[in-house]
Amino acid sequence: LDSADFDALEDKARARLSPGAYAFAAAGADDEITLAENIAAWRTLRLRPRVLNDVAKIDTGASILGAGLRNPIMVAPFGRHKLFHPEGECATARGAAAAGAVFVLPTTSTVSMEDVASEAATAPRWFQLYLPPDRGLAENLIDRAAAASFGAIVLTVDQPVYGSSPRAARAPLTPSPDIRSANLPGQPIAQHSYKPGHTGSVTFPATLRDLEWLVSRSRLDVVVKGVLRGDDAVRCVEAGAKAIIVSNHGGRHLDGAIATADALPEMADAIAGKAELYVDGGIRRGTDIVKALALGARAVLVARPVIWGLALGGAEGVRAVLDHLNAELARAMALCGAARLADIGADLVANK
Amino acid sequence: LDSADFDALEDKARARLSPGAYAFAAAGADDEITLAENIAAWRTLRLRPRVLNDVAKIDTGASILGAGLRNPIMVAPFGRHKLFHPEGECATARGAAAAGAVFVLPTTSTVSMEDVASEAATAPRWFQLYLPPDRGLAENLIDRAAAASFGAIVLTVDQPVYGSSPRAARAPLTPSPDIRSANLPGQPIAQHSYKPGHTGSVTFPATLRDLEWLVSRSRLDVVVKGVLRGDDAVRCVEAGAKAIIVSNHGGRHLDGAIATADALPEMADAIAGKAELYVDGGIRRGTDIVKALALGARAVLVARPVIWGLALGGAEGVRAVLDHLNAELARAMALCGAARLADIGADLVANK
């Protein structure tokens, strides 16, 4: 990773990928308002650094769902890694393990969860779940995740239907035998593409009853991903979720959805410490992570930069991206006068 | 309609139309501040989607002036459709009927209201009225609209004089025998163009007295179009209007007029449910419709995208545009956790 920043990294990855694979990763829904604003919202926040604190030793160590981790950076679930590297999610798993980051493997993985687990046996990993309408399939996934030592189930709730992306529609994916759902071999894998006649039919229902069922059925902690409102977060916690991921699915489904940085403060207020809170969407700098933690998140998740690292260097590229982000976090903490994550308080951030 | 979005559709239509016809449809008054801001104001609003609701079945069905309609999307009145397609308003009427959308036929139609009515006999349609100074002509129009089974009279009140468009002036319309007022054969049809010496003389007076006269004279419900203030809306309702259309005439007359999305909340507060409220201006996405309904509108009207569909595909193009918008509405509702229009509340929207 000899790129100065993730924008340069994306340019390099784009040059190597097929137009369809690049667009699949890069595009957002409709006019890409939320895609752009996720990034802009972090950048618009201003830091109010403290000085004259002792920052001789910076400790980025985080505690996530009871586990001690090297840093508060996780790999967000993102489908079909074989589009980007022949080793697919195996490479990502190894890279994340090397960086000490939780890898959230998606239902739509092109490598089975068992193969991923065997790749990095002791590394922290969670399983992201799109709840299939068929409850039997759901139970199959849940039980296998537990058996494969995944540490939590991440239920995605912001994709009842697919969004529509004009950009992705202009660069369609070429079908390939490799690009199939390895966790649910019999299931079709959706084309994320523009459908003028889309009728709004639901692909993955996830109602409050489903969440309650999942909590009762799963031996693993349940994390809910895709919440943008305080009242919904409270409902999830009351239904048994142990953590919430503030997310708008990277701007891929509902264009115009509030940026995650803008939704975070309301969420933190509503949760009031009753569950853990993480955030994804637009995190590109160590300073973004400091801002996220200052606004109430305990950790962040990153997807697209990891994909660019994967495309360019496989496992090593993934590790390099995550290490780079962690180094930026350490630097940002030192420059803010915060030696530990616990030193990052709300007073560090001001609106521009 | 194989275009990814309405911007691409407009580009295609522009390539097919004469410069004058394109500019007649596309241009706004003066510096086009309001034209641009109508669109931007919707895009600036942020959605706060709800999750974990049951959205397995999305119902876009709307009740408008007591009629049950397939969706809350109407075709706004827009003059001279024969500029865009040889079948003119007949094509638009058939397309709207196929999509289940109310077609608001303008006074300045290039097809007579009787011919339009015979084209789609049972489809919902309203008649837009520029009140002619000659009351006899006005009565002629009102009575014919009722006889031709139009469902309401839409009185336009925001065009006492014409606006001025530098863009349209640079691409004047070529006179053509087809482009004439079919509803008022003896009347001249105005050139929407720049007049440096324009003296501000009123073309279509519409005072409160005129509205009261129209309400008393018309057997049909009266809708007032072109209101941007709460106090004016209340005056209209007190004068007997059954509904108000928040509109600035698509930015075509008073440049700098407040964007309709920005005017809507004040209007909804002032009306307080005593009449129905619709809005037009800048609606280009299903998410825009969700925002409009969240801010208090019961339905939206769309003009320019319909014109592009008409130019490119006649009745079928019109239907495709409206169906596309309805599909986007259904998707946006699902992604917002709203299964019915009644589920769309003010809490769904936040200012950026």
Place this chain on the structure above:
Amino acid sequence: LDSADFDALEDKARARLSPGAYAFAAAGADDEITLAENIAAWRTLRLRPRVLNDVAKIDTGASILGAGLRNPIMVAPFGRHKLFHPEGECATARGAAAAGAVFVLPTTSTVSMEDVASEAATAPRWFQLYLPPDRGLAENLIDRAAAASFGAIVLTVDQPVYGSSPRAARAPLTPSPDIRSANLPGQPIAQHSYKPGHTGSVTFPATLRDLEWLVSRSRLDVVVKGVLRGDDAVRCVEAGAKAIIVSNHGGRHLDGAIATADALPEMADAIAGKAELYVDGGIRRGTDIVKALALGARAVLVARPVIWGLALGGAEGVRAVLDHLNAELARAMALCGAARLADIGADLVANK
């Protein structure tokens, strides 16, 4: 004047003028922040038009310092018209007279006030005064203005020193025998240009004592031009000024000065009707005039568009510009539901 708007007019004038003459008229101080913002501040304001009022007859008639005028548009003082047209201020005077607009002739006129007065004997005109350090010269100017039937003395107070314009410095004026101060033949006429070593020495002192002296000495009403604060406006009125012109000298001296549209409301509050209030800076549309009057001004002054008209058509060009602006005002009033200037209230304007 067959241009669609004043931007196009400026382009045409620029093509005809020498670079130095164009830059002299067009440039603003330093980074031209205030120059741009004067225009932007009017455009950012939104109109909240009223409907259903009787606007069959629009009356733009204004009462300014007791005189009945055709409209509330005046020609702002601007120096050296012979740079733009061989007839100089004579042409401007005739054009303004034809349009019924007050012409404010500057001290730095290239035609003497007596020659201007003989050009349009009965037309309304005021004399702008830079108070010369030599009181004898000042008395000479004041008395001659009264003798030549000027209606008021406009004391400019915002030019104690010259501003600096990098743009004008890049296009210096070519000296010419025609370009000299016709009112003060013995006095040098300043080069408005960049002076790195400028020491801040005062060219035209104007203290409160000077204003009091002028009020007591002049038979004519005294208007103060160049005030941007409520407290200063009150001081001027207490010293005897009959009217205040909210102005930042067209952004030519203090870059970063508040835009006149932004200063106007505070000024109107402070004056509270004890004097008349006018405004200049960035007025380019009839809607700008409606906004200015809604915010508390009784009239507006315009300079640069008049200069472009002068450059392109002499007296006729000046008249065309002013008539065009008046026609736009009439149209804007009709579209706002205001039949007379008195109908233009604060409720017509909203911040964006």
Place this chain on the structure above:
Amino acid sequence: LDSADFDALEDKARARLSPGAYAFAAAGADDEITLAENIAAWRTLRLRPRVLNDVAKIDTGASILGAGLRNPIMVAPFGRHKLFHPEGECATARGAAAAGAVFVLPTTSTVSMEDVASEAATAPRWFQLYLPPDRGLAENLIDRAAAASFGAIVLTVDQPVYGSSPRAARAPLTPSPDIRSANLPGQPIAQHSYKPGHTGSVTFPATLRDLEWLVSRSRLDVVVKGVLRGDDAVRCVEAGAKAIIVSNHGGRHLDGAIATADALPEMADAIAGKAELYVDGGIRRGTDIVKALALGARAVLVARPVIWGLALGGAEGVRAVLDHLNAELARAMALCGAARLADIGADLVANK
């Protein structure tokens, strides 16, 4: 200095310097958000000038830490002047002396403090200190500064680690024997460049204890540079600092740090006159200085424009830049109605 403004000056200097030297001076950290916003924040503030005051004589004289100075403009510490001119800090010192400006010589000077002192013996100068981890080295620097008649010690507290600059990384510095730390001959001089693997290790610790030690150890007044929060400023004053410099290190370390113009009001409130307050970052115009003083600063510091002057003209270039800025200050004061620095009050500034 025949350039119209500092942007043009920078362009000229860039043409003369090596890409590495230019980037070293011009670049900011990461995405250069703070670099750009430092400048923009001053430009966004609006001036509310006073009129009719007596500004016949403008006096820019300032009192800084008890010394009477010609103006409130100081040369900010900036390292390695031999990158820009063969005479290095000697030239800068002479230029600053000629302009009557305090020169703040940095620890990382390429000329020793003793040589600088002999260059302009009676000119006002301060010594900027990066506190070396080795206290003996620190005492050596402090004592030498006092012996060389420096007037104050400026402790920089906002650089516990280096920032990272993609722009500077793309144009690395060429090593040269001239570019070495003349004040600490045995010490390495850091490359300000991008380090992906940077671990956040602290280079110059500066805790509150260090500040207290410095205050007790130094015979000279201690100024703290790099504070952006009111609470930190109070801590510094309580620890014995005589003055605070509001600074974010020119946007070179923590990108996203609040602009100094935005931090200044809070700082002034917190300090409440108990210490002097200066500000640097983005000062490019005389009007910026007026704004800084209106918001509570007693003086400003300038770095990059001085570097461009140094690169283009050595001592004479430095003097020209500082004189130019002082002339702009005098002009801005006259145009604001402020004859002395004490006349510049908070009422002169408004937010846009």
